[in-house]
Amino acid sequence: MLIRVLKEILKQDGDVNSKIKKLIQFKKFYRNLNEGIKNRSIFHYCKNQNIELEELISRLNREDIDLINKLFKYDVKEFLKKNNLSKSLNFQKRKFSNQIGINTIFVETPLIGLWTTGKSTFYVPTKINHDHKIMIEMQSIPPLNCEVEFDGKMVHNENFSKLTTKKINLFISSLDVVDSVSEISINTDKLWLPNVILGINQSVKIGIKINSILVIF
Numbered sequence: 001m002l003i004r005v006l007k008e009i010l011k012q013d014g015d016v017n018s019k020i021k022k023l024i025q026f027k028k029f030y031r032n033l034n035e036g037i038k039n040r041s042i043f044h045y046c047k048n049q050n051i052e053l054e055e056l057i058s059r060l061n062r063e064d065i066d067l068i069n070k071l072f073k074y075d076v077k078e079f080l081k082k083n084n085l086s087k088s089l090n091f092q093k094r095k096f097s098n099q100i101g102i103n104t105i106f107v108e109t110p111l112i113g114l115w116t117t118g119k120s121t122f123y124v125p126t127k128i129n130h131d132h133k134i135m136i137e138m139q140s141i142p143p144l145n146c147e148v149e150f151d152g153k154m155v156h157n158e159n160f161s162k163l164t165t166k167k168i169n170l171f172i173s174s175l176d177v178v179d180s181v182s183e184i185s186i187n188t189d190k191l192w193l194p195n196v197i198l199g200i201n202q203s204v205k206i207g208i209k210i211n212s213i214l215v216i217f
Helices: 002-011 016-039 051-058 062-080 194-198
Strands: 088-090 104-107 113-116 120-125 132-140 144-150 153-160 164-172 181-188 209-216
Touching: 016 194, 062 120, 062 181, 113 181, 120 209, 132 144, 132 153, 132 181, 144 164, 153 164
Parallel strands: none
Antiparallel strands: 088 209, 104 113, 113 209, 120 181, 132 164, 132 209, 144 153, 144 181
């Protein structure tokens, strides 16, 4: 991916001087990335990436929890069934907001795109009694481990090295498709701090970049 990034910089509009400045800036970012990985300062570790939500739930009674589950699980899917959901989600631009659940953030330059900020959820159209193929393109900056769930069932585990883009192909059996709207969850073993690379004071903790999701049935 390093060579690919350098080629993209050279292909951008602008004169030689502007391209040289961008290459120098990227060199700085890349050096900071390597140093952050080496001394572990780039990573944000926590036992549970959704710890705030877990702490809130621990203070609720059973009736409250049942109500929350109804509102955020059943009602979301029932609402989405009334919408024309896309089987092809491209997150390079701000689109498909109704199919994006919790724990995501759209980042502008220089890390433009949709990033996870915990266990992130996405809603896709599915067809009962049919096998499905789901293709997800993801991109990492530091090395991470990523898990993918389909309606709460873990279906894939993938290791990413630094500056890596991968296209993951998932086969979902018809036995696991029980509704016309299904939830895909993506979670990383740790989050990281972009400010370590960019040299700024603070930033939102992020995980992995989701470029696209494609569902075929």
